[in-house]
Amino acid sequence: MKVRTWEGRAEDQFIQLTEGMVAAETLEDPVDSTDFTVEELGSRHRLITVAPRAHRMGLALPGHPEQRFIGLGARHGLHVDQAGRALQLGADRAYTGPDCPPDMLDVGGIPQGDYAPVPFVLSSRGWAAWVDNDGHGVRFELGDEVILSTRAAAGPLRVHLFTHASPAARLRAFLRLTGLPPVLPEWAYGFWKSRDVYPHQRDAEADHAGHRQHGIPLDAIVLDSPWATQYNTWEFNPHQFPDAVGYVRRLREDGVRTVVWVAPWVNLDSREGQYPPDDESARLHREPAPNYEPRHFVKAADGDPLVAKWWMGKGSPVDFTSPEAEAWWREQAKGVLALGVEGIKADDGEGWYIPDDARFADGTTGAQAAWGHGLRYRRSMQRALDEVHPGTGVLFGRPGWTGQQAVGITWGGDQPSDFWSLRTLVAATLTAAATGFSNWSHDVGGYLGERLTARAPKELLARWVQFGCFTPLMQAHARFEQEAWTYDEELLDLYRAHVLLHERLVPYVRAAAATAARTGLPIVRPLALTDPRDVRGWSIADAYGYGPSLWVAPVLEDGARSVHVDLPRGDWIDWHTGAQVAGGGEVDAPAPLDRIPVWVRRGALIPTYPAEHVARGLGDTPERERPLEVTLWGEPVGGRALVRLADGTRIRYERGEVSVSPDRRVDFRVRT
Known part of the structure; x- marks a missing residue:
């Protein structure tokens, strides 16, 4: 050395x-x-x-x-x-x-x-x-x-x-x-829906209604950019959302949360950003944001506020090393949260826009601390959520660097809608997991569109939905019209089925999240973490462990109707057919359009929610009061199996006998 x-x-x-x-x-x-x-x-x-x-x-x-x-x-x-x-x-x-x-x-x-x-x-x-x-x-x-x-x-x-x-x-x-990754509220592991722009409140209401009409479970609507008067005022644009408080309340009464988008900038000019098509919204975005406060921003080398062009206009980044600036920003966020909004989509925050000669209030420079900016931003937003919605608010962030795995959920950024991007996203999911990101998500179908000009093709969306089903948070977001009901009945049925399966798996996923919070072992598990002696685990980029007992192989090629998969050592059972498969080698698995290959480790207990219980989404039932289905997949080695849920429930199987502590409603099944 x-x-x-x-x-x-x-x-x-x-x-x-x-x-x-x-x-x-x-x-x-x-x-x-x-x-x-x-x-x-x-x-x-x-x-x-x-x-x-x-x-x-x-x-x-x-x-x-x-x-x-x-x-x-x-x-x-x-x-x-x-x-x-x-x-x-x-x-x-x-x-x-x-x-x-x-x-x-x-x-x-x-x-x-x-x-x-x-x-x-x-x-x-x-x-x-x-x-x-x-x-x-x-x-x-x-x-x-x-x-x-x-x-x-x-x-x-x-x-x-x-x-x-x-x-x-x-x-x-x-x-x-x-920082170990936290266990988040149940709705953080559900299904969220978003569009790049809801031109008007009625468009957001129509998206919610579409999910109800077509029987797709829904846990949150994300109001992405734009929703505020300018970037980033923390005030609903009354010309876009004329009854924001009523809208948020009505969603919540239907069991659906609201999440609002933000970036850590305040703009002098928002004309190059996105804004609704009405004249009054256009006028507002030409004006400096009313909360532009020079004393609260990162400084340029000359001591003036750093002013830069970013992707939603021209403005200044908030200096979260300043206790006064952080409190000022957090209090604005709390005003929106007090209206009933329960989630924040904390976009941006990467170090790109902070030049080397920038100055933070704590005396550091951009050269020293640009990539630490995102963690301070995240912590501020999480603190606002904790103060208004303790234990139930959820942060959804984009940036990474040391420590960000310990705050909220991270999503994989902007993806074009093509199979190459889906493949690289799966690889990124695995490398992120190997770095400690457990609470993870991505834009189902890709955000940027096909060739940046059209929505995701049907087959790509189908395969992305299947990958999203086996991701901790399933979140659909796009620039284009990618609602399932705008394709055809085949895609709609497939979409609905995989969102429902994702909702049913929430107790299994949160049990894995609790393991991550104790030990650091993430929900998505590259084989290198679970069986490092298997040299394949350091290179498998197209399959992964999902919690302790599932092995998932997303379909990553257009037109593929089978996949060639490395299966970990041990005995496995095909999720779809019940066929037993010996691990340690390679298998060819059928993958018709409506199926993602998944295997269950023999002897595993898999807890799920009944389909009818989550057909509309997770809603508000207290976790301990939810009914459970627990499936034993084959006889375990030694005749014993145990699963401990995030709420403390323990379900034990021992030589044909099942016990649950504390007592609750459990429907026990055996899959042979």
């Missing part, structure tokens, strides 16, 4: 149109030394610190030809194994799918936002590393030599090395330092 330094300069380029960062540096020849300090923070935890020097400084570790790497947050690519890659976090996502122009493919694809990076990586060789730094320029070079580096402008290089006995234990050690 040695220190490597480089003189040079950063030349990163931000592409605002796609929120993509192109990483670039001019570096001189490196210089090696052994000038670092080591602290023993535990028997299997060391902290290596390198004082700031040169332009870039890195910790160089020996490589190995068979070493594999997983983690680093949500890596949107075709592979989960990052071995052989050199990547800069925040600048490591590009679209190279079927609609990428050839000239862009030649330069690596269309740069896109690297939404949820985290400077933590798991190695197959018995170690993990966390680069404890919130600045621009954190790099991981994972080749013949492993180099973990930062820029000196970001402060000291601090690398935590974990050598615990298993990948899951190393992940747990990281999460105990940075």
Whole structure:
């Protein structure tokens, strides 16, 4: 192990149109030394610190030809194994799918936002590393030599090395330092519906009515951008929502929550954003937001508020390191929450828009803390929810970095509607899980549309709905008309069935969420976390464990009617047919359009809600009062099985006898 330094300069380029960062540096020849300090923070935890020097400084570790790497947050690519890659976090996502122009493919694809990076990586060789730094320029070079580096402008290089006995234990050690994922309220694991723009309140009401008319369960409506008078005033636009309070109340009376979108900016000019088509809304968006308060924003190098163009206009980012600014922002949020809104969609917050020379109120610079901005933003919004809706409010956030896994739900950012994007999203789901993200979601069907001009094709939407069914929060959001009832009866039936199955699985999923809160083992489980001795687990990018007992293989090719799947070791039962399958090898599974291949570990107890109980959504029944169905899938080894739900209910099977503690209504079934 040695220190490597480089003189040079950063030349990163931000592409605002796609929120993509192109990483670039001019570096001189490196210089090696052994000038670092080591602290023993535990028997299997060391902290290596390198004082700031040169332009870039890195910790160089020996490589190995068979070493594999997983983690680093949500890596949107075709592979989960990052071995052989050199990547800069925040600048490591590009679209190279079927609609990428050839000239862009030649330069690596269309740069896109690297939404949820985290400077933590798991190695197959018995170690993990966390680069404890919130600045621009954190790099991981994972080749013949492993180099973990930062820029000196970001402060000291601090690398935590974990050598615990298993990948899951190393992940747990990281999460105990940075935050374990919480168990969220039941509705956070339900089905949410959103559109890019509801031009008027009646359009949002029609979306709600459509779900009721067509029998699709519904737990929340997300009022995405725009809903406020300007960006981001926290005040309903009366020309768009003339009866916002009544609308929120009527949804809530029907068992449906309301979530409102926000970004951590206040605008001087919102004309380049989205706004409803009426003249009065257009007039409002031409004006500065009335809550534009210069003293509460991140400062530019000259001491004035940082003013920048972002994707919804021109404005200034809130400085959450200032207690006064954070309280000012939070109090505005609480005003909307007091109207009955129970969720916040906290968009944006990534480090791209914070330049190196920006100044935060706590004395740090953008170079030191740009990527820590999102966590402070999230915590402020979660605090507002806790103060108005303690125990029931839900935060839905986009950005990533150290600690964000411990606050609310994260979704996978903006996806085009094509199979390449679906495949890379599944891979990103796995790498995010290997980094500790347990409460996870994505835009079912893709947000950006097919070729950015049309809604998702029927087959793609069907396959995305099936993947969404086996994702902790199932959330449908798009720029285009992607409501199930606007396709055909076949798609509508498939859509309804998978939303209903998702709702039924909520007790199983929340039991897995409770495990994550105790141990760090996420709801979505890459095989590398559950069976690290199986070398396949470090590279499987198209299948995953879902909780302790399910193995899911989304269909990721257009027109496919079967999938070739790596099945973990052990004995499995086909969810659809009941056929028993020996694991440890590969299987070919039928995948007609209405089916996603799923297997259940033999001997597992799977708790679900009865279909009739959640046919409209989760509603408001207290968790302990809900009826349960519990299915035993084959005889367990040793004749015993146990499941503990998030509410503390324990269901035990022992040699043909079933017991439930505390007592509640349970319909017990055996699947042979």
